[in-house]
Amino acid sequence: MGRFPKSIIEFDRVSFRYQSVPVLENITLAVREGEFLGLVGPNGGGKSTLLKLIMGLISPDSGSVRVYGTTPKKARSRLGYVPQFARFPSDFPITVEETVLMGRLKQRRIWQRYSAEDKKIAHKSLEETGVAEFADRPIDQLSGGQLQRVLIARALASEPELLLLDEPTASVDSHQEKGVFDLFKELNKRMSIIVISHDIGFITDYVDRVACLNKEILCHETHAITPDIIDQMYGGHVHAIHHHSHAI
Numbered sequence: 001m002g003r004f005p006k007s008i009i010e011f012d013r014v015s016f017r018y019q020s021v022p023v024l025e026n027i028t029l030a031v032r033e034g035e036f037l038g039l040v041g042p043n044g045g046g047k048s049t050l051l052k053l054i055m056g057l058i059s060p061d062s063g064s065v066r067v068y069g070t071t072p073k074k075a076r077s078r079l080g081y082v083p084q085f086a087r088f089p090s091d092f093p094i095t096v097e098e099t100v101l102m103g104r105l106k107q108r109r110i111w112q113r114y115s116a117e118d119k120k121i122a123h124k125s126l127e128e129t130g131v132a133e134f135a136d137r138p139i140d141q142l143s144g145g146q147l148q149r150v151l152i153a154r155a156l157a158s159e160p161e162l163l164l165l166d167e168p169t170a171s172v173d174s175h176q177e178k179g180v181f182d183l184f185k186e187l188n189k190r191m192s193i194i195v196i197s198h199d200i201g202f203i204t205d206y207v208d209r210v211a212c213l214n215k216e217i218l219c220h221e222t223h224a225i226t227p228d229i230i231d232q233m234y235g236g237h238v239h240a241i242h243h244h245s246h247a248i
């Protein structure tokens, strides 16, 4: 525990439903400062919904969510979010640089121009994600992998303390996936990270802990994950796993 002294996210018995459909039930979870957490689970298991609760875009029906010791809305400026690739309209008629500068918007009024400092930070983010050479290119002329890196750069430009990523490698091949997770590992030296992934075998090489969501939540320290656990997570039998780490 010493490595992660304080909790930056605390879910206390959180339940959430869309209309009458229960999506999350009785979720208790603490994410520690500096942690790299992987979120896995079957389609529709509630992973994106959990991220929306962290960002304060939706509120729990019961239970509470605290982020950096306050409400998710008040903490939102400390978070960087990378949406699922498919959900980003890639035919926006804007350049890579303009896309990344959008990450600076929270620091200014809507009518203010971007400052030299904003541009410097945007370029630094593009360099860090390895796509600076495309700065002037319209974003609809990028490959899926390049666009994904631009969206990560946009999140970094807001200088987040916690980075939330919704399936960041869904549209890239396995070689590119490794490159992107190597980047996350580097970023994790200075920020906490929560990443949704379908590839549990792959992410266990990178994350500190895996949380499996299937309405309910089960967490596993990475070193404790066995092939049996993976089977159970993906066989839909997660309710049958008995272990200690429900609330951490």
Ligand SMILES: Nc1ncnc2c1ncn2[C@@H]1O[C@H](COP(=O)(O)OP(=O)(O)OP(=O)(O)O)[C@@H](O)[C@H]1O
Pocket: 018, 019, 023, 041, 042, 043, 044, 045, 046, 047, 048, 049, 050
């Ligand atoms: N705005 C909405 N209105 C109604 N139901 C919704 C809405 N958004 C999501 N849902 C439903 O809530 C459930 C959980 O969705 P969520 O997107 O959190 O799952 P997920 O684990 O991220 O899934 P995937 O792996 O497929 O992305 C799904 O059954 C989904 O259909």
